[in-house]
Amino acid sequence: MQKNKRKIKLIFIIFFVVSLLVFAVSAPILYEENNSHDMVIETTTDKNSGITKITTTASTRTPNADSTFVKTETTKTTSTTTSKTPTTTTSITTTTTGTTTTTTQDPVDPCPFECSDFGQNCTAIVGQELVVPARNAFYGTINATEQFRLNVGVYFPNWASVNETNMVHIHTGTNFENFGDAFFAVFNPLYEQRMLRVYTANTVSEHNNEVQFEAIFGQFQCIQVEQMMNERSGKLKHQIKFNGNPIFTKEYDENEVFTGELQVYISDGWNRVANYFHVTRFFYQSLV
DSSP states (O other): OHHHHHHHHHHHHHHHHHHHHHHHHHHHHHHHHHTOEEEEEEEEEOTTTOEEEEEEEEEEEEEOTTSOEEEEEEEEEEEEEOOSSOOOOOOOOOOOTTOOOOSSOOSSSOSOOOOSSOSSSEEEEEOSSOBOOOTTOEEEEEEEOSSEEEEEEEEEOSOOOSSOEEEEEEESSSSSSSEEEESEEEEEOTTOSSEEEEEEEOOSSSOEEEEEEEOOTTEEEEEEEEEEEETTTTEEEEEEEETTEEEEEEEEOGGGSOOEEEEEESSOSSSEEOTTSEEEEEEEEEOO
16 A cells, blocks of 8 residues: 555656756747747838838737736837938028018018900909908909919918908809819918918818918918929929919829819908908919
8 A cells, every 4th residue: 555655656756856857948938939929011102291100019928827818019100201402491582473472571572473464365353452261252253274373472460360261262253162172272261360271172082181371470370272284204394382482283184183274362251251360462373
């Protein structure tokens, strides 16, 4: 009987020692497998802005006491800008045909803009006079073409309403319902007493582009829209400019843009009137 007990005890000891040896060998392997670190690096570059985004995702599996594992992922994104030439900002004042002055406008001669010809290709909606927007004030029609230049000077007072108000609106006769509505429109946005919002025509499926920017108190804000053929891409380059500086750029195929007759209002009949603003030098020039 005692011999059997000794045999059982010996077998148990041998089994225990073998188990310890197996664990000692396999534990580092199991730890490395289950506490492993995986890393994925993704790099994307925006061709237009030159900004390169590097996204690094690290994945870690950590063992728990109950033999389960917790997987943790950490993602970090960094951005770098690459440019072939240095970027500089130059302040200039010019009265060249079809251009605009710098951020600081001349109060005597704000937003200079000249059409190369008047009549069929150039419409002077408002000349050098100052116009106060009024509700549903009709200022005629324009014929939108594939290539054009548009200019308007909007005087921004030292304060603005907290309500959304409209200064100018070029549309088809309906309010943001059809393609061509808000072909060009300028608003003081709701609750924004320092901002301007500009809409331009986009495509049939997505009617409008929209850009919002901070105005400069007590002077004219010069807003331009240019849509001209880009010879390199073979597409129409659409730009919104603020005081001569591009703030929005997009390209279209020729069959995507709006063409046809449009109505011009300063301001429209649907929105509150921005009657504390002034509008001047509102031109539309067809480039055909």
